[in-house]
Amino acid sequence: MISYYLLAAALGIGAIFTGVWSYQAKLRRGRLLGVTLPVGAAEDAGVQGVRAEYRRSSRRAALFLLAALVPFFFSRGYFAVNYAYFFIWLILAYFVSSRPFVLANRALKRIKRERGWSAGASRTVQADLRLSRDKDKGALPVVWFLLPLVPSAVLLIRSVQAGQTPVAVTSAIAILNTLLFLAMALLSARLKARVYHRDSLLNLELQRRKLRAQSLLWLLLAGFEALFAFLFALSLNGERESSGILPVWAVLTVAVPVLLLILFLRYWESIKNRLLPEEGGEGTIVRDEDDDWVDGLYYRNPDNPAVFVEDRSGFGTTVNLGTKRGRAVLWGSLGASAVLVLGIGILIGVMDSATPRWELRENGRVQIDYPLYSYGFPLEQVKSVTLVDRLPHGRRTNGLETDRTARGNFRFADWGRSKVYIFRNNPPYLVVELDGMHVVYNKKNPQDTRELYASLRAAWEKGN
Structure with missing residues (x-):
């Protein structure tokens, strides 16, 4: 299920990229595709040709990125793989979608020089x-x-x-x-x-x-x-x-x-x-200021000592890559983002591949170890221990849920708050009822789940 959220996010981001680059194809206050033109220059045949080619190239880029989403459907059972591919696709989406703009910007600058235009x-x-x-x-x-x-x-x-x-x-x-x-x-x-x-x-x-x-x-x-x-x-x-x-x-x-x-x-x-x-x-x-904007995207002016400058819209802020501090800010930000994404990716990979470990300790306490969602309870607080083949309707409130597994906090129609550690579509399921909480657990091998149920029930009945 989470893979479909990532797919939806990718589609939304792709639509935003498409809208942003389409916006650049419109002449606004003398600027077209990141190039400042004199009055009337937008009607030049060469400029019109660049605009037409830009639109065609943008459509091809959008179709390519749409096709690049197909792997999501073949790896939806492996969320860690989808997470990694999602960010690979984001990087690809930026460079592929911006490429038509870069080429059009260079072409317009060339035409501007050849015509001797000044804006x-x-x-x-x-x-x-x-x-x-x-x-x-x-x-x-x-x-x-x-x-x-x-x-x-x-x-x-x-x-x-x-x-x-x-x-x-x-x-x-x-x-x-x-x-x-x-x-x-x-x-x-x-x-x-x-x-x-x-x-x-x-x-x-x-x-x-x-x-x-x-x-x-x-x-x-x-x-x-x-x-x-x-x-x-x-x-x-x-x-x-x-x-x-x-x-x-x-x-x-x-x-x-x-x-x-x-x-x-x-x-x-x-x-x-x-x-x-x-x-x-x-x-x-x-x-x-066309010469200060590399490909119409990045500001680089070594004669301007300012580290931060207004972007071309006049609303936002960008860094001046013509200064050492500006380059340090850019690469530092990219490095921090990469570390954050990688760290979250490692955590998701561990959660996706880890198997919850059930332990019945000598002091009569059950401990379930799983990244971020470990849980434990004493046998004396158990109200019932059952083995079921079907779970009531429920939804995840927080945790990790894929086509293969469900781990974390859930809320079921008949039970309310629940801690879940299961392989999906793989009955039976061990259900432990506590005061205001249910714990649902199973192993990949159904026979192992039955044996775990038998040992837990015996220990619980012995304590009672």
């Missing part, structure tokens, strides 16, 4: 003293970030006290991400403000609206992190039914930030279109 000043500093003085006004107060930070901190403290390691890790990640988003909001206010027009009041209004939207975006993302940590805690405690918070998280961690970013980018475009004159209008300032 504005290149590497010219535009200054607005009033804007420079008041550029940090408009952002939301920093204290607002306490709204997601405080609940995450409280959850972290309580989970540490209760010994709930998964919740503690999740809440700690939420705190770190909230601090990261706060840093991004502060960084946005410190960046050099862009000069769009000769009217200082207009520049200031644009800057204030942009900062307000940026800080709201980071605050919403921080709130999403805190919300997930809370839902994860509820799921782990079995207090709330769900089809599994982890696979949903796999989808939402990608979909929510990207969709919010698209929403705010559209808002920013609408603000510019409403406040700024038409392209080439009186007072507008156009800068030709």
Whole structure:
């Protein structure tokens, strides 16, 4: 089942990539496919040919990536394999989907050079003293970030006290991400403000609206992190039914930030279109920065000492790869992401391949060892021990469920909260009833399950 969540996430991400690159094929305020063009140049036959080829290449790339999802259907029983393939596909999706844009950007730059076109000043500093003085006004107060930070901190403290390691890790990640988003909001206010027009009041209004939207975006993302940590805690405690918070998280961690970013980018475009004159209008300032953007994607300007700069949309932030610190930030971020993904992959691989180990100890305590979901109980708390061939309808609240196995926290219609450690579709199942909890366990060999049931029942009846 989880493999289908990964497949759904891949389809969603593929659709987002397709939308992002399709967006680049439209002329917006003199920029087409990452190249700044003079007024009227978009009607040039060569430019039109590049646009047509870009659309054809983008369609071929989308079809190729769609076909590359087929292996998901043949390996759905092995979640660790699907997890690894999911990230391989993500890397492939980025490079394959961006390739048409890179080629089109290079082709347009070549046409621009051949035609001798100029779309504005290149590497010219535009200054607005009033804007420079008041550029940090408009952002939301920093204290607002306490709204997601405080609940995450409280959850972290309580989970540490209760010994709930998964919740503690999740809440700690939420705190770190909230601090990261706060840093991004502060960084946005410190960046050099862009000069769009000769009217200082207009520049200031644009800057204030942009900062307000940026800080709201980071605050919403921080709130999403805190919300997930809370839902994860509820799921782990079995207090709330769900089809599994982890696979949903796999989808939402990608979909929510990207969709919010698209929403705010559209808002920013609408603000510019409403406040700024038409392209080439009186007072507008156009800068030709094409040479600073490698393939239209990466900013590299060694003459600019700033590590962080505005991206081409004027809304987001990117790093300047022309500086040593900028390159260190980029490779450090990629390295940290790789370590995180690899660490989670190793954990999933261990969980997918590990077999729960049942032990009846001399002190009369049953201990089940399994990564993240170990559980134990004394025989004196057992109300009944049964062997069944069918389980009631239920759903996972937290844990790992594949076509072959089900491990973790479940909630069954007749039993309520349950700890499950089974090979699916492989009866019989040993069911231990406790106060407010059922434990369901089996072995791969049905005869081994029957023998385990006999030994446990004998020990339980002897104790009674």
